[in-house]
Amino acid sequence: KTIATWRRLLLVPFDITIEEDEQIKDLADQLKTELPGILIWALEGLFDLNLHGGFVRPGKSRDLLEDYRRDSDPARAFLLETYSYSPNGYGTTCSEVYEKYTQYCQDNNYRPMGSRLFGKQVYRIFPDVKQTQPGSRGNRIRTYEGLVTSVTNETPSCG
Numbered sequence: 001k002t003i004a005t006w007r008r009l010l011l012v013p014f015d016i017t018i019e020e021d022e023q024i025k026d027l028a029d030q031l032k033t034e035l036p037g038i039l040i041w042a043l044e045g046l047f048d049l050n051l052h053g054g055f056v057r058p059g060k061s062r063d064l065l066e067d068y069r070r071d072s073d074p075a076r077a078f079l080l081e082t083y084s085y086s087p088n089g090y091g092t093t094c095s096e097v098y099e100k101y102t103q104y105c106q107d108n109n110y111r112p113m114g115s116r117l118f119g120k121q122v123y124r125i126f127p128d129v130k131q132t133q134p135g136s137r138g139n140r141i142r143t144y145e146g147l148v149t150s151v152t153n154e155t156p157s158c159g
Helices: 003-008 027-032 035-052 059-072 074-082 094-107 115-125
Strands: 083-085 130-132 143-145 147-149
Touching: 027 035, 059 074, 074 083, 074 094, 074 115, 094 115, 094 143
Parallel strands: none
Antiparallel strands: 083 147, 130 143
């Protein structure tokens, strides 16, 4: 779940399926005679990689990685689908956000993380959000200042 892990992943979409009758059954044998050329081609690719500082990440690959990341992290998916950051937004109570998250987990058969760990996830995804306790003494409610309900989630979808 760390940024370092996700930074190292490069998902390559394989969208084409070769039909059975178009497949070259002895391709491995045919390529054996081409191994010296394949090695040169691979080394040229390595040179290009070093020259450019790594792989080029096409948009489709980035989109696949984000989808994979959301699927493997229900809290991230919930937060990105439900909330956004607004520097002018008052915010949302911490308890309300966590209650909605646990309901989301229940609705989708996920096991929710504890509130403390969930709070850390909020700050990971929305680093500019601050926790405040507005109100008078004795009547303070913890709030994620700047965390607002996404516009897309304020209005019901029209199916």
